[in-house]
Amino acid sequence: MLNVDTLIHARWIAPVEPDNVVHEHHSMAIRDGRIVEILPTASASERYRANETVNLDHHVLIPGFINAHTHAAMSLFRGLADDLPLMDWLNHHIWPAEGKWVGAEFVQDGTALAVAEMLKGGTTCFNDMYFFPDDTARVAAEAGIRASVGLIIIDFPSAWAQTADEYLHKGLKLHDDLRNNDLVTTAFAPHAPYTVADGPLEKIRTLSDELDIPVHMHVHETEHEVEEAMARHSKRPLERLANLDLLTPRLMAVHMTQLLVGEIDSLAQANVNVVHCPESNLKLASGYCPVHELLRKGVNVALGTDGAASNNDLDMLGEMRTAALLAKAVARDATALPAHTALRMATLNGAKALGLDARTGSLAPNKYADMAAVDLSGLGTQPVYDPVSQIVYAAGRNLVTDVWVAGKQLVKNRQLTTLDEAAILKKAQTWRDRIRQ
């Protein structure tokens, strides 16, 4: 008998690695926050003695979702301005509201709301881009969720920093503060090609190599962005980034709705990661990311919700469904993005993009136990022929009952264990009353 901390007996386990596998009546042993083994339930109790045993009789256990692109604190602007195109939405609604309201307290309260929403929906890791990333990091660490906080850089002053240099300086200080943090890591987050000049981008290129930090950036979000770049630089943004030597395996290029065939080839050759945000792209009528073509050429495609101001939720399960459905239509091929591939995009591919796939993203021995249990016993998910199909095409995030990050249970029977939900909701309503006036 081997001693472990936790033994989980599940009706199904969908580990994502290896591909297309679903284990039925299997168990997982966890010690020191990491997965020790996945084995048939019949032999698990003979082999392991656990401090704690969890029974998931009607559930499928999956890797926690990795939300590869969000602006967590913007949850306080959820539904503030809808049914508008990107530049109108940004120029006349979001940027003015941010100018007026964003500060450390806003980011703390908005991030807490977002983290609570994400955890309850099965998300165990998020990749953020926003002002006051030190507060984002603090909220994430306190909640116990895994996070990659963006060291934001933008050519406009904000309450967080005045110049590109100050953004960079503050970002590097935060990176240094988080150096030994296993749960909260950092990524450079230059906002977009149209909002960051060559100078800061060159510095980011050098520093990301030296310090081994990913680069998280909105790229080719809209046709307008590409047209404007052609007018200003006589170059498509991707070409400009290529000239700046930024097309590397460290780049997470978010949105990518405007891609020429040759550009897809370049991304594949350079091992650039693409982060697909289908609901935000649909809602802002930004265009379609050619997910099927990217996958076919071997590009790593992860999934993100974008911020709740443009989505309007942080529901990775729903995002995964939208991605799976939309890719088929865009490719004009119902086989284009099968359920298992969609689950992989929402989990392991996000971990890969963040350089965290040795720690998380699939249920494999030695990885951290970052995972979610989804209860399939209800009306909307019965009968069950294939549990993964059920999660991708029929389940809602409300069917997530339990969530663990690094073996610590952060959601237990649908209740948050590290966050005060009532206090978070009260603050959200207070912000609404202030913003609405």
Added chain:
Amino acid sequence: MLNVDTLIHARWIAPVEPDNVVHEHHSMAIRDGRIVEILPTASASERYRANETVNLDHHVLIPGFINAHTHAAMSLFRGLADDLPLMDWLNHHIWPAEGKWVGAEFVQDGTALAVAEMLKGGTTCFNDMYFFPDDTARVAAEAGIRASVGLIIIDFPSAWAQTADEYLHKGLKLHDDLRNNDLVTTAFAPHAPYTVADGPLEKIRTLSDELDIPVHMHVHETEHEVEEAMARHSKRPLERLANLDLLTPRLMAVHMTQLLVGEIDSLAQANVNVVHCPESNLKLASGYCPVHELLRKGVNVALGTDGAASNNDLDMLGEMRTAALLAKAVARDATALPAHTALRMATLNGAKALGLDARTGSLAPNKYADMAAVDLSGLGTQPVYDPVSQIVYAAGRNLVTDVWVAGKQLVKNRQLTTLDEAAILKKAQTWRDRIRQ
């Protein structure tokens, strides 16, 4: 003081009629199953004395969803075959499974599962097309949900009928049986242009006029359908239907992903109703229905989930979100389908298509009290700036807490009042075990 049966005090009421209105702190008085008045809560208790009072402090009360196209009993095939194109899915999976399993018991158990799922998700009326419609009608009536059952006609034998004439004969008998039923009505349901010959279609045309029955039909679902019709008849299916004089205000043309500009004009002129099923169309890669163009030209566009074998849920709230998001992308215009219009499509437009808009579809005096309460107090729907935006873009169907049809409460604090959920689930699992073998 006026006596009423029920007085509901709601934080918000979104009546759909008039357009774009949300009442805050309003109440609804209900007598004999019908809405008497909607008025400010402050004056409601002075004016009405009620047998029962319901407080919806954190909720928005909306008309119940009208699922304008489904095959309810197919819920037993949910997830049986995914990630396949329409004709492969039909020919090699669904039709063989139907041939083997469909009978009266299958339809009863599958419809009960579907009705339970729909009610809990806020759907108060569904328009069905399937074999054994008499059983569909019986299950709906027992549950108390409003339904339009399809008098199916198809040129292929099934366990329900052998010839087009027998289908028609059995359908007319069912129509006659339901003549005085206010809750369960009928529609002719010729399966599709490619599965029903001119003869039966001509009879349906005559009978639908004589008996005032809508005609519910799959039309222009895929490019393949149109190409095959061109090869067989040298006509696009819509042209053939026009020649058969079937383009009338009674027609509910479902899917309509293949439309020429002139065809949209013809539909508008003839006041044909279109039923949009975005998730099914995406999943089967059937194409995009040009919703924005149809609405712009004044066509009545309703929403349906299609059957759970191709969706894979009967979630009208989710379908409404997908419709709102997708229309923007297809129209390349973020203003193309605003939240309030999406809610109207999911409710009133369905009632209009079914010829039931004098009874249901909006919260207006004299209409039946068919409605759903959605709780917006949770993490994923806070803060609230616009309750309708919140429902369309952020809420999940699990936030539906209470549902009424004709003033009778069928879901109370998330529990079904007329159906035995445990028994329904048990039967679904038994069917799964039989079908899976």
